Amino acid sequence: MNRIKIPIILVNFKTYAEATGKNAVRLSKTAEEVSQETGVNISVAPQLADLKSVCDTVSIPVFAQHIDPILPGSSTGHVLLESVKEAGAIGTLINHSERRLKLSAIEAIITRTRDANMISVVCTNNAAVSEATAALKPDIVSLEPPELIGTGIPVSKSRPEVVTETVALVRHVNPCVVTLCGAGITKGEDVAAALKLGTKGVLVASGIVKAKDPRKVFMEFAEAVLSTE
Amino acid sequence: MNRIKIPIILVNFKTYAEATGKNAVRLSKTAEEVSQETGVNISVAPQLADLKSVCDTVSIPVFAQHIDPILPGSSTGHVLLESVKEAGAIGTLINHSERRLKLSAIEAIITRTRDANMISVVCTNNAAVSEATAALKPDIVSLEPPELIGTGIPVSKSRPEVVTETVALVRHVNPCVVTLCGAGITKGEDVAAALKLGTKGVLVASGIVKAKDPRKVFMEFAEAVLSTE
Amino acid sequence: MNRIKIPIILVNFKTYAEATGKNAVRLSKTAEEVSQETGVNISVAPQLADLKSVCDTVSIPVFAQHIDPILPGSSTGHVLLESVKEAGAIGTLINHSERRLKLSAIEAIITRTRDANMISVVCTNNAAVSEATAALKPDIVSLEPPELIGTGIPVSKSRPEVVTETVALVRHVNPCVVTLCGAGITKGEDVAAALKLGTKGVLVASGIVKAKDPRKVFMEFAEAVLSTE
């Protein structure tokens, strides 16, 4: 996993109005500015229809939010790896809690991303699922207890033992797999807590996208990363 | 339905390699050229990651291949109407045989497109489903018997009675709904046959995308349209 | 639709513990007793694993909660019409809000039930979907606004205009299709209100299954039916 710099702050734009279309490009620029100022890796995952605009505008790493386990062909309305790669994405989220996938599909997508030299970020809901996922050799496992998503209750502070267990299990199965955590991350101290628990960064959405001043929150997150190094 | 010119030749790019990324833009330009030369409405439905590039390049109508029945918010990996509209799409395919949807989702998506002044093209698999769909008041119903898709056996010639029945049922339920047909359309005579059966055009994919010379097939289709007027 | 006596009180056992296994058989017996005492048609829809026990025990009509659009063959873990018919079910719920189906599946299942001389009860979420469903010629359409299910706020009293509109639309599309309504039905007056709005009965679940004294509620419902005749 030397294809991406860690620690990483990965921002999922979901389908928020504040991160759709022109707003997606603007928010990505803010991410890029803070990343360049601080040297911290900030990456973004915009919607598919915004992927190319964002990739054409910024130089930070851009991820898709989802791809399907398909090859080029007859799959109307599905997401082809080649389409997001040509648009400029360097990787993709897989199995987000809002887009859960079948086990066989997760395995197939991880294999496809590996063959295409793209980065796979598989979201998981607990320690056991994280351990199983690690066996599939993705680049990154991101633990996100679904019940905390969007709550402002940070997983890194409310469930530290689950994060610690996940980090240990993933490392045991495959030391090359990086662990992130997400859900409820809104403050710099949540990011710092996540790193202290052994993760290599956070997956965040509303904490940035819905913030009154996203730049300020980006800075706070980046400083938290720098302070723990 | 005076928001789109009929008859229409609507090309579904699916996830074909020949219609992904740069290829999608090039094929769309060919469609535009033939449309401008002949005056026949040719529209395209590229993949999501290519939607904005295509919309930014050509002036013919561009459709999404799918949208989800969601509002802006927390729907990672799903397709938001607002994202495809801002990218430049004027409408969307719904319920393609490769992306079948729940009945309640189809109704919700049609309502969303209507509220957003976008054009809804609902794909159906037989006459009964077409009749039910027409009751939901989409702009367009496109009959595509799944067993004929990609076969080169044109629905308009092998199943004329199903097309005729569909046109009649849809018209009876709601005279404002336009009927197209698709599946197996590869020649100008297939297009002419479709129009003679009462449809207002065709939904085509491999017949164009996989053709050795797409421009030639586009011309043949356009001439078939002109010859039946 | 002279295969089933109307008005009908149709009880969906869902997967409630109070209506699983032996409890399902006992609740069905109570339904049968009240039905025999009052002459009102009370029918039950237990879980699949309880279907045969219930059918073997009571003589009232028994419905499945779901079947899949499949033919006999290789469909592990799916529900075959022939299996529920041989177990003794006379019909099936289709497209319940907790088990929404694709439009093409709904049409295929209705066709299968018709061919097997079984009764199809398609659940719908609003008037537009009910109208579309009626075009597919099921025996029964049951309107259940999902936001009211399990609330105790009866659709027949809180949304009378939606019920009236649904009854009118369904009748207009196909006068042979019977309309029921459900969601929030807990009292006799809710049943009476439903019948006065033009429905031919109710689909009820927690109102009966979760009642302290289901027999008492059954009696109240039956008397409401008798009082409106």
Place this chain on the structure above:
Amino acid sequence: MNRIKIPIILVNFKTYAEATGKNAVRLSKTAEEVSQETGVNISVAPQLADLKSVCDTVSIPVFAQHIDPILPGSSTGHVLLESVKEAGAIGTLINHSERRLKLSAIEAIITRTRDANMISVVCTNNAAVSEATAALKPDIVSLEPPELIGTGIPVSKSRPEVVTETVALVRHVNPCVVTLCGAGITKGEDVAAALKLGTKGVLVASGIVKAKDPRKVFMEFAEAVLSTE
């Protein structure tokens, strides 16, 4: 895994007409007779609507074909663990290739079966997925390459290296997890080959259900098991 006797011949009845209703009971009796005559563990997985009849008739282990990751409550048309347990099933198939599940659902179902002291048999499509599944600590992993199902080309003879790799990976992750294999098993020698590769039995469907003389095939399979001990 001392809750079930190994080696095991586990017969999936799918939704075959030959194994529906009365036929399911009859085939289960044949399985029981051969099991009693030979002392080999033969278990059956009938459809849900037949589960109780089969459990009431035979004393061999009976499995469900699928359960859903739900608790008692509002899940119309879904399969509740408690319902199949009360009907007499001692375990369930999970994630069959014809009923693939989300990773999070597989984990939740395994946990539910463990808490209920039921046996979990998770089907997998390749070695990598089997390894990941083993990390979830089911009782049994059953490798079934989907492309061989129903072909008569036995996985144990055409893909011995995949079977061997799966057995090794599963054992490495968790020595308590038993590995079976399936797909294309029609002869005693296929069963013997499976056991020699390190599996503890086979998951079979059409090889038994579609056989002209299922008793004869059962005997052949049982003798193959005995010959390898």
